[in-house]
Amino acid sequence: MARKLHYFNVNGVGEPIRYLLHYGKQNFEDVRYELASWPIKSVKDSLPYGQLPLYEEGGRSLNQSLAIARYLGQQFNLVPTDIWEQAELDAAVYNVYDFWAKVLGWFKENDVARKEILKKEILNEHIDFFFSRFERDLKANKGYFGGKLSWADFVFVGIVEVSNLFFGMEIEKKYPTVQALIQKIRTLPGVKEYIATRKPYTM
Template structure:
């Protein structure tokens, strides 16, 4: 029998990986439908808004990666203990998204001169500012980003970090020990550890 969930995304980590982390954490079997870029133009018109990831469940389609993550977090009980804590989680996830979008502007810049300027800004200003603030937040929460315990934002951060590090070929949290602790706390979870061991190794992140 086919799994109830089917995730469709490209054959790398990026926006698909937080979803894979959450499904794996919950021990939820899913079809990991990885599409090749060459096949994307043919598939794109059939998607709700011309983008992936898409999560299918019992014939229903969900889109928008963070919305999918928030839904799955409820399914696997990784949400806040109250509305205020949910707000803190959402704000931190949005902050990580802000950082990811600034990073993407650099990665996908085609003009070499503009890229050099963005690289300087990214490494001298953006990363130190965002990662410094998040590190202080993780220190206050004893190695987690919210609530002094594991929530879905920790999984989102660790999964997205993987993509950052791969794209620039360095570990951006080397100087941020509390974020290193967040990563360690996520990666030592048995189901996450098992996913990291079994996920495809021969693909770009």
């Protein structure tokens, strides 16, 4: 079954999908677009909502990073069978994306003064608000969002990594359980080899 992931040559919301595909030992075409040459009109116009990532499998395609990650999670035994537990993991990734929305707000801001204010808010308030809660939830669940490895852990680590790159920091330093989860994901079979061979991302 031919698989293809279209995303930018960055580690944003598409990187957890790459991790999942490598963890699942899947051959896939990792199609990467350079941000500097975006938009490529013919590609953008062909996307259902004009944005990446787009995942293709067996002649069908799917947009929305979380839908793709959850779908792959199902394939690789990273989604629990209990529907309450599934919903808890959905909540976990939405919590992570609520943090990501703050980071994106900063990233997309063009006004220099306003951008600086948003950065200060993230560094002084939002990181502590969200990460003290992520730390609490992981601690209460054996170091994972769902008590054992799940697709939510992949999404979380991807978002921490890109946020770290944006702000030139290691957010996880103050949060040992978060730090441990990042290490666990980075050393998973498949993910570890992928990280060792990928080109380092820059801002």
